[in-house]
Amino acid sequence: MGTLKYAILGLLNRNEMTGYELSKEFETTLFEFWNAKHSQIYPELKSLNAEGLIQYRVEITGNVLEKKVYTITDEGRRDFSEWEETLCPIQTASKDESRLRLFFLDGASPDFQQRFLADQLSQHQKHLEHLLENQKKFDEIPPTDDRAFSDYLVLRGAVYREEAALQWIQECIKLGEQRSAELKK
Amino acid sequence: MGTLKYAILGLLNRNEMTGYELSKEFETTLFEFWNAKHSQIYPELKSLNAEGLIQYRVEITGNVLEKKVYTITDEGRRDFSEWEETLCPIQTASKDESRLRLFFLDGASPDFQQRFLADQLSQHQKHLEHLLENQKKFDEIPPTDDRAFSDYLVLRGAVYREEAALQWIQECIKLGEQRSAELKK
DNA sequence: CAGCCCATGTAATTGGTTACATGATTTT
DNA sequence: AAAATCATGTAACCAATTACATGGGCTG
Numbered sequence: 001m002g003t004l005k006y007a008i009l010g011l012l013n014r015n016e017m018t019g020y021e022l023s024k025e026f027e028t029t030l031f032e033f034w035n036a037k038h039s040q041i042y043p044e045l046k047s048l049n050a051e052g053l054i055q056y057r058v059e060i061t062g063n064v065l066e067k068k069v070y071t072i073t074d075e076g077r078r079d080f081s082e083w084e085e086t087l088c089p090i091q092t093a094s095k096d097e098s099r100l101r102l103f104f105l106d107g108a109s110p111d112f113q114q115r116f117l118a119d120q121l122s123q124h125q126k127h128l129e130h131l132l133e134n135q136k137k138f139d140e141i142p143p144t145d146d147r148a149f150s151d152y153l154v155l156r157g158a159v160y161r162e163e164a165a166l167q168w169i170q171e172c173i174k175l176g177e178q179r180s181a182e183l184k185k
Numbered sequence: 186m187g188t189l190k191y192a193i194l195g196l197l198n199r200n201e202m203t204g205y206e207l208s209k210e211f212e213t214t215l216f217e218f219w220n221a222k223h224s225q226i227y228p229e230l231k232s233l234n235a236e237g238l239i240q241y242r243v244e245i246t247g248n249v250l251e252k253k254v255y256t257i258t259d260e261g262r263r264d265f266s267e268w269e270e271t272l273c274p275i276q277t278a279s280k281d282e283s284r285l286r287l288f289f290l291d292g293a294s295p296d297f298q299q300r301f302l303a304d305q306l307s308q309h310q311k312h313l314e315h316l317l318e319n320q321k322k323f324d325e326i327p328p329t330d331d332r333a334f335s336d337y338l339v340l341r342g343a344v345y346r347e348e349a350a351l352q353w354i355q356e357c358i359k360l361g362e363q364r365s366a367e368l369k370k
Numbered sequence: 371c372a373g374c375c376c377a378t379g380t381a382a383t384t385g386g387t388t389a390c391a392t393g394a395t396t397t398t
Numbered sequence: 399a400a401a402a403t404c405a406t407g408t409a410a411c412c413a414a415t416t417a418c419a420t421g422g423g424c425t426g
Contacts, residue, residue: 003282004385010289020405032277033284040386042407065394067405084290085297090283090308090350092217096276097188099218099342103335104195104269112270123275144364150288153360157284157353164349165275168342175338179329189413205377225414227379250422252377376423384415395404 004044007034009080012054012072014147019045019068029151032158045070053079102172113176121169128162131155189229192219194265197239197257199332204230204253214336217343230255238264287357298361306354313347316340 011017011025022045023038036044045068048054053076056068072080098120105113135155142148196202196210207230208223221229230253233239238261241253257265283305290298320340327333 001282002384003280003285007285010285010292013289013292018405019407030285030288033279033281033288035278035280035386037387038406039388039408046407061404062395065405081292084286084293087301087304088282088286090305090312091281092312093220094218094279094281095188095220096218096279097186097273098275099339100188100192100195100215101269101273102342103215103218103339104198106330106332106335107195107198107266108269116272119272120275127275127277141360144360144367145291147291149360150291153357154284154288156356157287160349160353160356161346164345165342168345171341171345172338175326175329175334182329187412203377204379220414222415223378224380224416231379246376247423250377372426374423374425377421379419381418382416385413387412388410390409391407393405395402397402398400 003034004036004040005048006080006083007036008041008044008048009053009072009076010084012070013077013080016069016071018070022070029154033154048076052076110180117169117173117176121166121173124162124166124169128159128166131159131162135159188219189221189225190233191265191268192221193226193229193233194238194257194261195269197255198262198265201254201256203255207255214339218339233261237261295365302354302358302361306351306358309347309351309354313344313351316344316347320344 007026007030008022011022017025019038019042023036023041026034026036026041045054045056049056049070052073054070054072056070058066059069061067101116102120105116108116135152138148138152138155142152192211192215193207196207202210204223204227208221208226211219211221211226230239230241234241234255237258239255239257241255243251244254246252286301287305290301293301320337323333323337323340327337
């Protein structure tokens with residue numbers, strides 16, 4: 001689908017950036033819903049440049065170190081807008097190893113079942129805490145015309161997702177306990 | 186991580202199956218959290234067989250048509266149990282194009298923003314309905330020692346996930362409307 | 371006998387991760 | 399002086415999708 005291409009164009013459409021800065025952006029802001037390592041980013045920048053969708057100038061840091069500051073071209077902007085203004089199917093499926101393990105968990109020992117669920121619960125709790133920590137940084141909802149508004153929205157999306165995961169694991173634990181109770185009878 | 190390997194071993198650990206039946210299983214039961222096309226399954230079966238983790242016998246349907254019915258070996262069972270009884274990290278990140286688009290949505294026209302969100306909302310509603318339809322098929326929660334119990338649990342997980350997505354989109358719409366109201370002032 | 375489902379495979383390509391490789395700059 | 403971070407790239411490999419390729423069996 002070439003989604004990485006549009007993620008990069010979208011970021012460059014907001015600010016000029018180096019490959020390094022792009023990869024930091026992927027690690028932080030976009031991390032929850034799109035990630036890419038520098039080893040994927042640099043080649044992609046090369047090919048976007050070859051296509052004429054982005055350009056770069058070289059800047060010097062210190063005495064020698066060169067960095068390439070990329071900017072989007074008009075053609076790049078056109079290409080991005082076209083992508084931006086199309087509908088897209090929701091993600092109904094996604095690979096999730098935890099859920100796969102849970103699917104097969106009935107085959108494991110009752111002791112391990114308990115440990116597994118407790119571990120998943122605690123991991124999700126920690127992650128949710130972390131997200132809420134980030135949410136605190138917005139001491140109020142940013143104005144809708146601010147760049148930070150998008151950051152806020154996707155963060156909220158991640159919070160909802162974690163909360164749902166937590167509720168689910170809790171339900172799994174509850175149903176598991178009912179089972180133990182039944183077995184004791 | 187070789188997760189496909191364990192998905193297949195796990196399914197064969199429950200029932201003997203042909204490659205075709207495995208691929209149907211991926212399309213239906215496992216679809217929400219792990220998917221694989223037949224073009225990935227057949228080569229994987231070949232290599233699992235070469236490793237001695239699974240075996241097959243040939244059965245004839247009709248007069249000529251051969252099918253390979255795969256069974257898991259003792260070695261395969263051992264390998265699977267080892268995987269089954271280990272903890273695993275939760276999925277904190279996953280590629281989701283809808284969320285990426287939403288992240289960049291502030292750049293689109295107000296008209297399109299509305300259309301995009303309404304479309305996402307309706308897609309999620311339809312998908313949730315579909316999941317609830319499946320849930321109805323379990324007219325009560327299956328007994329915890331039943332194979333169907335796992336099916337039920339992961340279905341519940343998918344329901345929670347969809348509900349969260351719906352709530353999130355609704356919040357996005359609400360915040361978007363507040364913006365329009367502000368702009369009118 | 372047409373159309374759909376059963377059944378199995380391979381090939382080409384894309385997407386993505388891990389590892390390899392190098393070196394400058396800044397901070398402690 | 400060491401450690402962390404800035405900065406850019408390539409190579410090898412693994413995972414996954416799309417397309418190619420073939421043919422039998424069943425139902426209307």
